[in-house]
Amino acid sequence: MSTIGFIGIGNMGLPMSANLAKAGYAVRAYDVVPENAKRGEGAGCVATGSIAEACNGAEAVISIVPEGDHVRAVYLDEGGVLDSAAPDTLLIDMSTIDLATVHAVQGAARERGFEMLDAPVSRGTKGAREGTLVIIAGATDDGFARAGPYFDVLGADIFHTGPPGAGCATKICNNMMMGINFLCASEGLTLARRVGLDVDKFFEIVSKSSGANWPLVGYGMMPGMVEGCPAENDYRPGFSAAMMRKDLRLSQQAAQANGASTPLGAQAHALFALYCEAGYGELDVSSIVRFIGGGLSE
Numbered sequence: 001m002s003t004i005g006f007i008g009i010g011n012m013g014l015p016m017s018a019n020l021a022k023a024g025y026a027v028r029a030y031d032v033v034p035e036n037a038k039r040g041e042g043a044g045c046v047a048t049g050s051i052a053e054a055c056n057g058a059e060a061v062i063s064i065v066p067e068g069d070h071v072r073a074v075y076l077d078e079g080g081v082l083d084s085a086a087p088d089t090l091l092i093d094m095s096t097i098d099l100a101t102v103h104a105v106q107g108a109a110r111e112r113g114f115e116m117l118d119a120p121v122s123r124g125t126k127g128a129r130e131g132t133l134v135i136i137a138g139a140t141d142d143g144f145a146r147a148g149p150y151f152d153v154l155g156a157d158i159f160h161t162g163p164p165g166a167g168c169a170t171k172i173c174n175n176m177m178m179g180i181n182f183l184c185a186s187e188g189l190t191l192a193r194r195v196g197l198d199v200d201k202f203f204e205i206v207s208k209s210s211g212a213n214w215p216l217v218g219y220g221m222m223p224g225m226v227e228g229c230p231a232e233n234d235y236r237p238g239f240s241a242a243m244m245r246k247d248l249r250l251s252q253q254a255a256q257a258n259g260a261s262t263p264l265g266a267q268a269h270a271l272f273a274l275y276c277e278a279g280y281g282e283l284d285v286s287s288i289v290r291f292i293g294g295g296l297s298e
Contacts, residue, residue, distance in 0.1 A: 005081075
């Protein structure tokens with residue numbers, strides 16, 4: 001099996017790199033926080049102390065980091081991936097970031113002769129652990145084919161959504177809808193409780209009815225709704241409210257840049273920003289249900 005450099009051993013990167021190691025790849029793990037890279041050793045990876053070391057001998061480099069600035073640093077800084085990887089290395093960034101950064105980093109990679117994909121993911125840490133992620137790739141046909149063996153380990157639903165850049169564009173639109181749907185589910189549950197309904201029975205009914213959406217049915221907003229959901233673990237992420245705020249910000253940047261009207265996306269961004277600024281950004285995104293209608297103490 002070939003060697004993979006994996007950069008970003010966080011909540012998503014750790015189980016993803018672990019699955020690649022279990023599949024027989026030699027995974028060289030790097031994270032800016034050394035303790036995170038060390039966690040990778042327990043998952044079958046080899047911890048490295050630099051990006052250059054992670055890229056050494058790698059046929060592919062996969063990264064998943066929080067923000068566009070981090071992606072720029074990983075790839076463009078001195079000693080970064082473009083300086084360190086062999087010319088024929090496949091580069092796969094699986095972060096959800098702004099489109100300006102996607103185009104800038106991919107353009108720099110292309111000038112250096114690299115094939116680079118943007119391939120953000122969905123289904124959160126549960127999907128990362130189970131190898132059932134949705135992978136949304138923007139790539140050339142050749143790049144997508146080369147990435148196929150890695151994607152088959154990491155995901156269950158894999159899409160070639162268009163040329164390089166289209167993956168992140170698709171994910172930004174998707175996550176704007178997800179953020180709105182978290183608020184939709186929160187408002188419905190809050191209203192049901194306030195009018196005296198049995199919330200568990202309400203959940204059962206709505207799950208089979210036209211008000212259903214993925215945050216409610218597939219993710220779970222309150223304890224007991226979906227087995228193993230963050231609500232059953234004191235809303236530990238998971239996918240944090242701060243990350244949801246970030247993705248909604250990206251959607252509004254894209255909307256403004258392209259003249260699109262997204263009033264619900266703008267409102268969702270404003271509410272998640274308010275929630276995070278109140279000190280709850282590190283909780284799971286589903287914890288927003290406690291904020292809607294002033295229910296934080298309930």
